[in-house]
Amino acid sequence: MNRDYDVLIVGGGGAGYAAALAAQECGASSLIIEAGSKPGGSSAMSGGVVYAAGTSVQRAAGIEGDTPKAMYEYYMTLCQWNLEPCLIKRLSDESAPMVEWLIGLGVEFRPDKLYFAGVESVRRGHMTEGAGLALFQRMEQAAHSRGIEAALNSRVDRLLRNDSGRVIGVRAAGEEVFGGAVILACGGIGANSALLKAHCPSLTVHGDWVSYIGAPTNRGDSILLGEAVGAAIAGHDRASAIPTPGFSALPDAYLPGWLLIVNRDGRRFMDETAPYTVMDGLMNRQPGHHCFALLDEPTREWARPDPSITDPLQLGEAMAYNWVGDTISKQVEHGRVFKADSIDALARKANIRADTLRTTVENYNADVGHQTDSRFLKAFRPLRPVHTPPFYAVELRAASFAIAGTGVRIDSEARVLDQADVPIGGLYAAGEASGGVYGERYFAGGSSLGAALVWGRVAGRNAAGQSMGSGEQL
Numbered sequence: 001m002n003r004d005y006d007v008l009i010v011g012g013g014g015a016g017y018a019a020a021l022a023a024q025e026c027g028a029s030s031l032i033i034e035a036g037s038k039p040g041g042s043s044a045m046s047g048g049v050v051y052a053a054g055t056s057v058q059r060a061a062g063i064e065g066d067t068p069k070a071m072y073e074y075y076m077t078l079c080q081w082n083l084e085p086c087l088i089k090r091l092s093d094e095s096a097p098m099v100e101w102l103i104g105l106g107v108e109f110r111p112d113k114l115y116f117a118g119v120e121s122v123r124r125g126h127m128t129e130g131a132g133l134a135l136f137q138r139m140e141q142a143a144h145s146r147g148i149e150a151a152l153n154s155r156v157d158r159l160l161r162n163d164s165g166r167v168i169g170v171r172a173a174g175e176e177v178f179g180g181a182v183i184l185a186c187g188g189i190g191a192n193s194a195l196l197k198a199h200c201p202s203l204t205v206h207g208d209w210v211s212y213i214g215a216p217t218n219r220g221d222s223i224l225l226g227e228a229v230g231a232a233i234a235g236h237d238r239a240s241a242i243p244t245p246g247f248s249a250l251p252d253a254y255l256p257g258w259l260l261i262v263n264r265d266g267r268r269f270m271d272e273t274a275p276y277t278v279m280d281g282l283m284n285r286q287p288g289h290h291c292f293a294l295l296d297e298p299t300r301e302w303a304r305p306d307p308s309i310t311d312p313l314q315l316g317e318a319m320a321y322n323w324v325g326d327t328i329s330k331q332v333e334h335g336r337v338f339k340a341d342s343i344d345a346l347a348r349k350a351n352i353r354a355d356t357l358r359t360t361v362e363n364y365n366a367d368v369g370h371q372t373d374s375r376f377l378k379a380f381r382p383l384r385p386v387h388t389p390p391f392y393a394v395e396l397r398a399a400s401f402a403i404a405g406t407g408v409r410i411d412s413e414a415r416v417l418d419q420a421d422v423p424i425g426g427l428y429a430a431g432e433a434s435g436g437v438y439g440e441r442y443f444a445g446g447s448s449l450g451a452a453l454v455w456g457r458v459a460g461r462n463a464a465g466q467s468m469g470s471g472e473q474l
Contacts, residue, residue, distance in 0.1 A: 005179045006464060008169065008177060011034065013431065014132075014452045014453055017039070018456025019460035022456065028463075035153070037153055041215040042214040046449050049449065051071075051446035057099060071092040086412040115445075156221065157172070157225075167426035181467040182426060183460065184408060186222050191217065195406075213400060223406065226416060238439065244398075261294070263286040263291045265353050266356030271373070271378045273378055276445075277441060277442050279398065283397070296389065296392070299384045338392065343358055367383065411423065
């Protein structure tokens with residue numbers, strides 16, 4: 001059967017464009033098929049941070065000796081080795097070449113903006129000038145200049161196979177298109193409530209608190225398409241969520257460091273400035289899977305979106321949309337924030353254990369007097385007391401998410417595997433469409449975008465090699 005392109009790519013986000021560019025660099029023609037009215041997906045909506053080890057950007061910042069091996073060990077340790085090592089090793093090994101490739105496309109990274117993106121001991125968070133939109137635009141410009149085609153408003157609803165079961169094309173917008181290989185790069189399941197309920201029960205236990213930060217086209221097409229041709233699914237219940245007070249869908253990537261956070265037993269259980277890498281796990285272990293942020297009236301009056309306390313990455317904007325005085329007052333009126341004239345009364349309203357809460361507040365206020373956190377060693381300053389009524393308790397849940405982590409299972413060459421762990425001929429996957437790459441902990445800021453680009457490049461090279469007849473995995 002005649003093919004229309006060497007490689008067909010389902011999804012026009014970061015992974016899809018990385019795959020198309022990598023395939024083109026191998027001499028293969030490709031078509032990007034995007035369900036939305038414009039390309040970019042969640043990658044263009046992101047902060048534009050990529051996680052990598054051993055890069056020229058690090059060396060320019062004076063960071064010598066960081067290695068893919070160290071990145072691999074950090075990732076595996078944080079996730080308690082509950083991942084396939086071959087996938088994480090490939091991701092780590094390919095991270096620095098991915099950054100250098102982006103630089104070659106004109107993407108700008110500033111060495112002075114490298115940051116600690118998770119709980120690692122070396123700065124690996126590579127921040128893009130212009131955030132995710134600028135990064136994606138560079139990729140899109142490169143694809144356009146190289147003649148790579150993109151079909152928009154075209155959702156793929158079927159993978160086409162030949163008699164031997166090899167994937168040879170797709171059906172999109174009622175038309176069949178044929179290629180030597182197909183890459184699923186169509187995002188995750190964030191915009192599909194049914195798939196979320198099935199694959200992310202620890203997230204959906206929060207009900208209507210759940211909010212999705214990502215492209216609305218991410219409806220789990222890789223799972224629906226993959227299962228129809230026998231693909232295995234990996235990455236169950238691995239959504240990465242950040243705390244939200246449920247006021248709105250606007251995300252707070254970082255909670256203000258001046259908050260005092262307790263569980264329903266009235267106890268603190270974490271440093272309130274803990275990275276979101278680990279915060280959702282800490283919160284979900286608490287009674288009822290939620291907790292409360294406490295503040296008093298002077299702090300409510302003072303609370304403001306001050307970049308010095310709410311923009312630790314220096315993105316040039318205040319991130320804490322919810323933690324301003326007027327907003328908190330309005331949410332009291334809406335019943336989303338508890339308000340009382342004493343700690344005991346506040347505990348009764350919020351159903352928090354009162355005697356323990358009193359002790360917690362007394363101990364915390366004593367620490368504030370010395371501007372030190374003797375219990376959880378919080379570094380944020382200035383610490384603010386919970387001392388002057390009225391007092392406020394804001395319920396928090398780890399229910400705002402961008403990554404679900406469930407997709408078709410792949411091997412270290414980005415080939416999609418069937419239920420018997422045999423590669424499905426002609427089918428590859430990359431980015432959030434692929435499962436098993438994300439652990440129970442989101443290991444660092446920039447890891448999802450970095451992984452999308454790494455696996456997009458791996459899939460593009462290998463799909464090109466298979467399509468063009470070499471069968472070689474590059």
